[in-house]
Amino acid sequence: MKIRSGLSNLSLPRRDVLKTIGGAAALLASPAVIRPGFAQEKTIRLGAPFHRTGIGASYGRWYERTANAAVALVNEAGGINGMQVEMIVEDDGTDPKRGSELIEKFATEYKVDAVFGHLFSHVVAASAPRAGELKMPYFICSEASLLGAGKLNRYTLQPGITDVRSQVKAMAPWIASTLGKKVTMIFPDYNFGHDHRDFFSAAIAEQGGEVVAKIAIPPTETSFTRYLPQIAPETEVIYHVMVGPAVLTFVKELGDYLGSQRPEIFGFIDSLEAVDFSTPQLSFLDGTYFWEANPRYAQAEQTPFDKFYREKVGVDANGASTADPKDISTYSHMFSVWETLFAIKQGMEACNYQGPANQKDLILAMEQITAFPESNEHPQGAKVFNGKLHQVFGSQCISKVEGGKLVVAHRTSVEDGMYESDVDYTKMDL
Amino acid sequence: MGFGPYLLLATLEGLVQAAVLSITAAGLSLVFGVMRVVNVAHGEFVMLGAVIAWFTASLLTGHPAMGFAAALLVSPLLVGAVAFASERVVLRRLDYNPEATIVATIGLLYILQQTVLLVYGPDARPVDPPFYYTIRFPWFGYSAYKLFVIGAAIVIMGGIWFVLQKTRAGLVMRAAQYDRETAQAFGIPVDRVSAWVFALGAMLAAIAGVLVVPIQQAHYLMGADPLLLSFIVVIIGGLGSMSGTVLAAVLVGLSDGIISMMFSPTLAKMVSTLLVALVLVFRPNGLLGKAAR
Structure with a gap:
């Protein structure tokens, strides 16, 4: 047997x-298997470490869709310097450790020309130093004011979206004059939230206002009612900015807690990105205000550029996927991926980029850029680029919730968000 | 807000947490008591319960209460079936060896988590509560659904007590817990009892998941917190002791609610972890646990 x-x-x-x-x-x-080893023909290879899973997953999904649409558009128009663009997407799990490992993988295995698309600030903070060491052009689509604080390096740039410092500086005058001067802040207890705390406190003080309570919430928290009694009784404005899978819980519990005698509420759309406003428990938000970088709902004065961009990415007039009206986009953030890709294209064309040997030239070319006019490539609006700071400046929207939709009430100018900084990345070694 | 309303809100929050926790921990405790299996995948059964609740509720249109009621029925059944199958396929083949089952349930944890990630996706999705009502106290508002959760937990815990103390099935379970070999000698099919108990424990976790999903949201990573807290509760209460579990759940829930409101949530977590350490040093079998035979 x-x-x-x-x-x-x-x-x-x-x-x-x-x-x-x-x-x-x-x-x-x-x-x-083949990709890391050898490429068949000459292409521009862009590494895209997106947050497919983890707490940034809803952002990551839309970053990927937006990037795919932008890459398709670039390739249809003949690519960059005659080369097609190939995007290599990897999931970083919204995890700082995996984020920096991916930079390494993109640089050594895939040998990409540049990396773009990181959003969450703790991932950026962990990954940027590695990109600097490996001399890999690293384009972030984040918001934390790491660049402005001089914490990053020559190889890290943010040409697609403004940072928190600029956003709050632009909006503080409007908040103080329209909503009130005594503010309670509710923010996540890490880098991104701390930027809000520090820069908004300073900006509102300049307007003669003050922050009367600062409520820091641990990033993994799932229950929020217990924090709400810290809202100071004299509060005129509640300022909230929350991220992650529990955002809806946060807003619901805030509504339950406050009821109808609420102070004015000003929130960052981050608290409700990818969340449907027509959820019944969110009706208390009617009449409150939100920061938006890019208005989720198509406005009456919609630009042809926004229309073009919506159509290409597949987003309807309500900011939801054209394939599924329940799939709400992260409209106020994802344009940054689109605009970043076209900024990379502009930089590569300026230095006649041919391959990784020109990576230094790409950085130098990017630093020479001064402005991005409003266009199909930059649908969110005109922007000014500060080459020394590696950071872009643009306009912000303050939108009011009216009948479950966001209507832009005020749009700041690009200059409103400009701030002075003595950081100069161009003096660092290349 | 004065001290009185502050304490009231803290107590309410604490009780809601205690309610969910006692159901979850009861499942863990039952499984350990009868099978001597430390089920590391217990939190994932909570998650699975919540996710299935979302699927059920989104398939049914009409009043949210219908979807919720259906979820309360379907979700524990499906989760129980998954648990039953994994007990038969995995745990039984390991002979309930303590070390091996810990490793096996860790594996189960990842399988469940990643399967949900593949099928359901990485998003957090809400399920409508069966009713919307906010109770307006003069100082703050409070969701009536949360009070419903406290009530539901009392009913369910009463049900568990009834089953364990007053029915034949409960008698069999208690016998298997008291002395496995003697129970076997008296003709109790200990092997089959194990499978049912494992399923029952998972069903309790799933019920907790369904109850919690209108408050939180269904998300593939939501199992970690309930697992950790259940372990804390079960260790403090005494592994395998049902009344100890309830006592510890109320203790941990209330102290967590009150300390995190009066001081800080971090301090609350420190206190409950310290409590575990103290219990392990001074009463290694837990507050109401009996020495192992």
């Missing part, structure tokens, strides 16, 4: 052998 079974094990059926070999061949030939 034993011998026979041994023999039958040895005599593998031919079909099985063929199947196994075929499978192995298919696996070896798959892009996942």
Whole structure:
């Protein structure tokens, strides 16, 4: 018996052998294996570490869709310097450790020309130093004021979206004059939230206002009612900015807690990105205000650029996916990926970029850029780029919730958000 | 807000937490008591319960209460079936060896978590509560659904007590917990009891998941917190002791609610962890636990 079974094990059926070999061949030939090794023809290779999973997942999904649409558009128009653009997406799990590992992988295995698309600030803070060491052009689509604080390096740039410091500086005068001067802030207890705390406190003080309570909430918190009694009784304005999977819980509990005798509420749309406003428990938000970088609902005065961009990405007039009206986009953030890609294109064209040997030239070319006019490439609006600071400046929207939709009530100018900084990345080693 | 209303809100929050926690921890405690299996995947059963509740509720149109009631029925059944199958396929084959089952349930944790990630996606999705009503105290408003959760927990815990103390099935479970071998000798099919108990424990977790999903949201990573807190509760209460579990859940829930409001949530977590350490040093079997035989 034993011998026979041994023999039958040895005599593998031919079909099985063929199947196994075929499978192995298919696996070896798959892009996942071939890609890192050798490229077939000359392309521009962009590494895209998106937050497909983890607490940034809803952002990551839309960053990827937006990037895909932008890459398709670039390639249709002939690519960059005659080369097609190839985007290599990897999931970083919204995890700082994996974020920096991916920078390494993009640089050494995939040998990409540049990396773009990181959003969450703790991931950026962990990944940027590695990009600097590896001399890999690293384009962030984040908001924390890491660049402005001089904490990053020569190879890290943010040409697609403004930072928190600029956003709050632009809006503080409007908040103080329209809503009130005594503010309670509710923010996540890490880098991004701390930027809000520090820069908004300073900006509102300049307007003669003050922050009467600062409520820091741990990033993994799932229940919020317990924090709300810290809202100071003299509060005129509640300022909230929350991120992550529990945002809806936060807003609901705020509504339950406050009821109808609420102070004015000013929130960052981050608290409700990817969340449907027509959820019944959110009706208390009617009449409150939100910061938006890019208005989720198509406005009466919608630009042709916004219309073009919406159509290409597949977003309807309510900011939801055209394929599924329940799939709400992260409209106020994802344009940054689109605009960043076109900024990279502009930089690469300026220095006649041909391959990784020109990465230094790309950085130098980016630093020479001074402005991005409003266009299909920059649908959120005109922007000014500060080459020394590696940071872009643009306008902000303050929108009012009216009947479950956001209507822009005020749009700041680009200058409103400009701030002085003595940081100069161009003096760092290249 | 004065001290009185402050304390009231803290107590309410604490009780809601205690309610959810006691159901979850009861499941963990039951499984450990009868099977001596430390189920690391217990939190994932909570998550699975919540996610299935979302699927059920989104399939049914009409009044949210319908979807919720259906979820309360469907979700525990499906989760129980998953648990039953994994007990038969995995745990039984390991002979309930303590070390092996810990590793196996860790594996189960990842399988469940990643399967949900694949099927359901990485988003947090809300389920409508069966009713919207906010109770207006003069100082603050409070969701009536949360009070419903406290009530539901009392009913469910009463149900568990009834089953364990007053029914034949409960008697069999208690016998298997008291002395496995003697129970076997008296003709109790201990092996089959194990499978049912494992399923029952998972069903309790799923019920907790359904109850909590209108308050929080269904998310594939939501199992970590309930797991940690359940372990804290079960260790403080005494592994396998049902009344100890309830006592500890109320203790931990209230102290967590009150300390995190009066001082800080971080301090609350420190206190409950300290409590675990103290219990392990001075009463290694938990507050109401009995020495292992």
